Amino acid sequence: MxxxxxxxxxxxxxxxxxxxxxxxxxxxxxxxxxxxxxxxxxxxxxxxxxxxxxxxxxxxxxxxxxxxxxxxxxxxxxxxxxxxxxxxxxxxxxxxxxRPKASKVPWHQTVWFKGATPRNAFNMWVANLDRLPTKTRLSNWGMNIDITCSLCDSLPESRDHLFLSCDFALFLWNAVSRRIRSTGLAFNSWPEMLAWTNQSNHDSPPTLRKLIVQSVLYAIWKQRNNAVHNQVHLPPSVIFKEIDREIKNSISARIINKKIKHLMSRWI
Structure with missing residues (x-):
């Protein structure tokens, strides 16, 4: 009433x-x-x-x-x-x-999964959409800059080059492959890398692969920015030690998760 x-x-x-x-x-x-x-x-x-x-x-x-x-x-x-x-x-x-709704994209579980480090997942999301401000993208926006890769000083700095085929990135992927007792790890394309994260074997289940990929991509992007903005160039061997420490910390912090607690033995 x-x-x-x-x-x-x-x-x-x-x-x-x-x-x-x-x-x-x-x-x-x-x-x-x-x-x-x-x-x-x-x-x-x-x-x-x-x-x-x-x-x-x-x-x-x-x-x-x-x-x-x-x-x-x-x-x-x-x-x-x-x-x-x-x-x-x-x-x-x-x-x-x-909220606006859309169908799930096939890569959502590679980016957003239980156990992911938020900053790495966000960086992975932006990189997967190819929205990181790499030099080739900045040049396409009209900026008059040198587009040579900041880490290898050889080829144009596109997303796929920076994260997949740059000598700096290849060192890290090879170091990862040795750590997980796998054959040489090299990706010819971004979809191939995404497909690898969802594959599985005894030494590297999908959750570990996702942690690895996100940690490596974040470390490469961080070092790229360090080189561009601070003129600090660290060797990839030092960067891999940081990746190793981060993955161990990520696993230790989530040791009660059934899907993660057994990953430490696979990584070390």
Whole structure:
């Protein structure tokens, strides 16, 4: 009985003042501060004939609900998401309902997985979309810069060169392959590297491979930025020691996870 006709969300149209606009009170002949009960009399609803499709939808809805009466009890409010009543407010269900949705991409488990280091996962996500500001991308944006790779000083610094075929990167991938007792690890393309992360054998299950790939990519990008912005050039052997320490720390920090606790023996 106390619900506001214009400012409470009591119909499928939501807040009527937003749905019908500020001309709504005049077109329906319902005062701006009226309660829902004020728009009725003992014979039915007392609102003007519809002058728009939205007003017609409101009229149609009103024919499906009973008139507000005192004997029906006080007003009650529910939080409804996708036509289902929630037990109180649910931020999770509300966000899932209003956010833009798209189908899952095939690489999502390579980027976002339990046990990933957030900064490495974010860097992997941006790199996978080829959105890192490599020199070739900066040049394509119109910047007048030398596009030679900052780590090998030989070929243009594209994403695939920097992370897959640069001599600096090849040293790290070879060091990884020796550590996991694998044959020479070299990738001819980005999709090939993504496919490798989802493969498995006794010495390197997928979770370990994902940790390795994300750690290596982050270390390469960090050293690239160190060379560009600070003119500091560290040998790849030093960078691999940092990768080794980070992977060990990542495993130790999540040792209670069933999928991760056995990875230390595979890595060391």
């Amino acid at each position: 106390n619900a506001s006709f214009w400012y409470d969300s009591w119909s499928p149209l939501g807040t009527l003042i937003k749905a019908l606009g500020h001309e709504g009170p005049r077109s329906l002949r319902v005062p701006l501060l009226a309660k829902v009960a004020h728009a009725t009399n003992p014979h039915g609803w007392v609102i003007s004939d519809p002058r728009s499709d939205l007003a017609l939808s409101l009229h149609m809805y009103l024919t499906t609900i009973p008139l507000p009466r005192v004997d029906l009890g006080p007003d009650s409010y529910d939080w409804v998401v996708d036509d289902q009543i929630c037990n109180g407010f649910s931020s999770t269900r509300t966000w899932s309902s209003i």
